[in-house]
Amino acid sequence: xxxxxxxxxxxxxxxxxxxxxxxxxxxxxxxxxxxxxxxxxxxxxxxxxxxxxxxxxxxxxxxxxxxxxxxxxxxxxxxxxxxxxxxxxxxxxxxxxxxxxxxxxxxxxxxxxxxxxxxxxxxxxxxxxxxxxxxxxxxxxxxxxxxxxxxxxxxxxxxxxxxxxxxxxxxxxxxxxxxxxxxxxxxxxxxxxxxxxxxxxxxxxxxxxxxxxxxxxxxxxxxxxxxxxxxxxxxxxxxxxxxxxxxxxxxxxxxxxxxxxxxxxxxxxxxxxxxxxxxxxxxxxxxxxxxxxxxxxxxxxxxxxxxxxxxxxxxxxxxxxxxxxxxxxxxxxxxxxxxxxxxxxxxxxxxxxxxxxxxxxxxxxxxxxxxxxxxxxxxxxxxxxxxxxxxxxxxxxxxxxxxxxxxxxxxxxxxxxxxxxxxxxxxxxxxxxxxxxxxxxxxxxxxxxxxxxxxxxxxxxxxxxxxxxxxxxxxxxxxxxxxxxxxxxxxxxxxxxxxxxxxxxxxxxxxxxxxxxxxxxxxxxx
Numbered sequence: 252x253x254x255x256x257x258x259x260x261x262x263x264x265x266x267x268x269x270x271x272x273x274x275x276x277x278x279x280x281x282x283x284x285x286x287x288x289x290x291x292x293x294x295x296x297x298x299x300x301x302x303x304x305x306x307x308x309x310x311x312x313x314x315x316x317x318x319x320x321x322x323x324x325x326x327x328x329x330x331x332x333x334x335x336x337x338x339x340x341x342x343x344x345x346x347x348x349x350x351x352x353x354x355x356x357x358x359x360x361x362x363x364x365x366x367x368x369x370x371x372x373x374x375x376x377x378x379x380x381x382x383x384x385x386x387x388x389x390x391x392x393x394x395x396x397x398x399x400x401x402x403x404x405x406x407x408x409x410x411x412x413x414x415x416x417x418x419x420x421x422x423x424x425x426x427x428x429x430x431x432x433x434x435x436x437x438x439x440x441x442x443x444x445x446x447x448x449x450x451x452x453x454x455x456x457x458x459x460x461x462x463x464x465x466x467x468x469x470x471x472x473x474x475x476x477x478x479x480x481x482x483x484x485x486x487x488x489x490x491x492x493x494x495x496x497x498x499x500x501x502x503x504x505x506x507x508x509x510x511x512x513x514x515x516x517x518x519x520x521x522x523x524x525x526x527x528x529x530x531x532x533x534x535x536x537x538x539x540x541x542x543x544x545x546x547x548x549x550x551x552x553x554x555x556x557x558x559x560x561x562x563x564x565x566x567x568x569x570x571x572x573x574x575x576x577x578x579x580x581x582x583x584x585x586x587x588x589x590x591x592x593x594x595x596x597x598x599x600x601x602x603x604x605x606x607x608x609x610x611x612x613x614x615x616x617x618x619x620x621x622x623x624x625x626x627x628x629x630x631x632x633x634x635x636x637x638x639x640x641x642x643x644x645x646x647x648x649x650x651x652x653x654x655x656x657x658x659x660x661x662x663x664x665x666x667x668x669x670x671x672x673x674x675x676x677x678x679x680x681x682x683x684x685x686x687x688x689x690x691x692x693x694x695x696x697x698x699x700x701x702x703x704x705x706x707x708x709x710x711x712x713x714x715x716x717x718x719x720x721x722x723x724x725x726x727x728x729x730x731x732x733x734x735x736x737x738x739x740x741x742x743x744x745x746x747x748x749x750x751x752x753x754x755x756x757x758x759x760x761x762x763x764x765x766x767x768x769x770x771x772x773x774x775x776x777x
Contacts, residue, residue: 273651274644276320279303279312283638286630287311287352288340291618294661296323299628300340300350301640311335313350313372315662315669318620319654320642323661326372327673333777335676336361338447339392339402343423346370346664351392351402354379354676363389363404364676365421371665376425377679381757381775385409391448396455396484398423403446403459407432416446418457418486419682427682431486433459440466441493444478448507453514453543456483460508460519465495477505477521481545492545494521499547502526503534506563511598512570516548517541518598520562520575523552534560536577538600551600554579559589563614568647571598574625576615591615593627593649606649609641620644624652677705681773699762705775706750713745714762716769727759734758750776 278284282303290298292315299314311328328350329335339351347369354364366377380387385406392402399422407430408414417432435441446461459480466473476495482488494501501523508519523537533556540548554560558581565575573596578589588610595604608615608627615629627643644652662669681704700713716722717739724737724746734753739746755776762769 273653274320275651276316276642278314278322278640278642279325280639284312284630284640285638286613286616286628286640287337289616289618289626289628289642290340290342291620291626292342293344293346294663295621295659296661297618297626297642298340298342298348299640299642300337301630302335302337305331309334311337311352313348313368315372316642317661318659320644324372324669325671326368328366328676329673330675330677333676334361335364336388338390341392341394341400343394343398343400345398345423346662347375347398347423348372349392349394349400349402351389351400353388354679361386361388363387363402363407363419364679365389365392365400365402365419366676366679367400367423367425368674369665370662371667372669372674374674377676378421378425378427378682379679379775380404380407380419380430380682381773382407382409383757383759383773390446393449393451393457395420395451399428401449401457401486403449404430405445412442415444416459416461416480418449418459418482420486425680427680429486430682431482431488433480433482433488433491435491440468440473441478442473446478446480450508450510452481453510454483456481456489457486458482458508458517460505462504463493465493467495467497474502474526475504475524476502477519477539479505479508479517479519479541479545490545492541492547494539494547494550499550501539501547501550503537504561505539506561507565509565509567509573512567516543518565518567518573520565521550522561523550523556525556530556533557536560536562536575536579538562538565538573538575538596540598551596553577553594553596553600553602558582561614562594564616566617566619568595568619568623568625572596572603572647573598574617574619576617576627578614591627591629593617593625593643593645595625595647595649604647604649606645608643608645608649623647625649678703679705681705681775699760699770699772701760701772701774705777707777708751709747709749710774711745711747712760714770716762716764717741717743717745720764722769723763725761725763727761728754728756 284303287301313326334355336353341349350366353361355361363380387406390403404417414432419430420428444463446459463478464473479492503524504522519539535552538551611631618626625645726735
């Protein structure tokens with residue numbers, strides 16, 4: 252009966268929202284799936300990610316579909332015990348998949364996570380950045396020119412207000428290359444900055460998009476403003492732009508940025524806020540155009556200011572047209588009936604086509620297929636808290652696309668059939684600051700080696716200093732209290748620590764010799 256009711260609801264939604272829409276799919280409809288990310292793949296399929304029950308959000312999904320939206324395989328990420336907050340998704344030229352987000356052991360704090368799967372959907376490596384005593388998060392990613400990855404992290408310092416926006420970089424093999432944080436000097440009147448999305452730039456650098464609170468010198472109040480950071484190939488900041496600066500005076504939020512097809516400028520999806528008396532506390536969905544040096548060229552509002560007004564996602568269709576997802580208009584009242592528009596714009600922000608695709612409190616994200624069709628991925632939530640995800644495919648008149656009958660060769664970069672299975676997040680290398688503490692997939696010999704890490708019943712410590720002279724190992728808990736001291740005689744190459752009765756969390760390990768500090772590392776207890 253419940254399944255029948257869901258089918259009837261789906262038919263009702265598709266019939267009442269867009270009577271001509273013939274191409275729509277829902278996935279994991281019995282598991283309350285949510286929407287995180289979507290990309291198109293080298294073989295013209297689609298890759299979707301999000302979370303699902305049971306034990307939501309401790310299970311994530313990675314679904315690969317064919318060109319018609321039919322499921323080819325479905326991977327579950329997670330073990331059902333520890334929380335994962337998905338965000339970014341990318342694929343390099345080898346067909347390898349990158350997944351970014353946040354990971355948290357039960358009872359501990361969330362930490363940035365980056366995961367790589369090979370072209371067969373099998374885990375190659377993963378890395379976690381733990382920060383003791385604080386929640387820090389992983390957000391968007393982009394593929395680097397060498398087929399490695401860069402991804403955004405936030406609040407990675409235990410000093411309030413520091414390292415709120417950071418970018419880390421890995422090679423395709425999982426080598427940790429660098430981490431750069433973008434802290435401006437105290438003379439800039441800004442704070443509460445976040446960056447959510449990052450793209451590669453024409454000079455092999457990176458552009459981060461987000462928001463900050465900013466106050467011009469003559470203002471008595473600060474305003475939320477779109478915020479952009481340009482970094483070079485090595486992660487060094489080249490410039491930043493706050494849209495609230497004079498003479499731009501554009502408050503709001505930056506949500507996503509794309510490079511124009513001719514690589515001459517950037518277009519950013521923003522919520523353009525207004526504070527003048529006639530439009531106080533209203534917003535418009537808008538395109539912000541910048542040159543490659545971060546100078547704002549113009550802002551194009553695509554609808555008048557109202558209670559709602561945001562462009563949340565955009566992709567170029569052709570050199571002169573853009574697919575965007577937007578909301579605008581008055582608040583509906585219930586919170587669940589907000590019109591989500593699919594929009595085709597020209598590069599001056601003029602609407603060429605528009606269509607309400609679905610009503611949802613959550614925004615859609617858009618992608619453009621190889622043959623210039625438009626995908627919209629969205630989640631809905633009912634008043635009783637039930638989630639569903641929908642994938643729509645539209646033509647350039649924003650009507651439902653037709654089903655393809657020709658044959659496509661999917662997953663050709665994998666030599667065998669990909670199976671649907673579960674990928675536990677375990678055995679990840681831990682990175683603190685600029686130091687990689689443990690990585691079971693490379694041949695590094697760090698001064699202090701801790702394995703397995705994360706650990707459960709026990710872990711082993713190796714240190715080159717153990718061979719040279721007597722040393723002392725001291726272990727501290729999350730509260731800075733010494734919980735164990737080990738005396739290591741000269742020549743003992745390693746020592747094993749049993750952890751019976753230890754709480755789950757991050758522990759600090761220090762090595763001392765003759766009263767002098769030598770090395771330190773951290774171990775995560777599951």
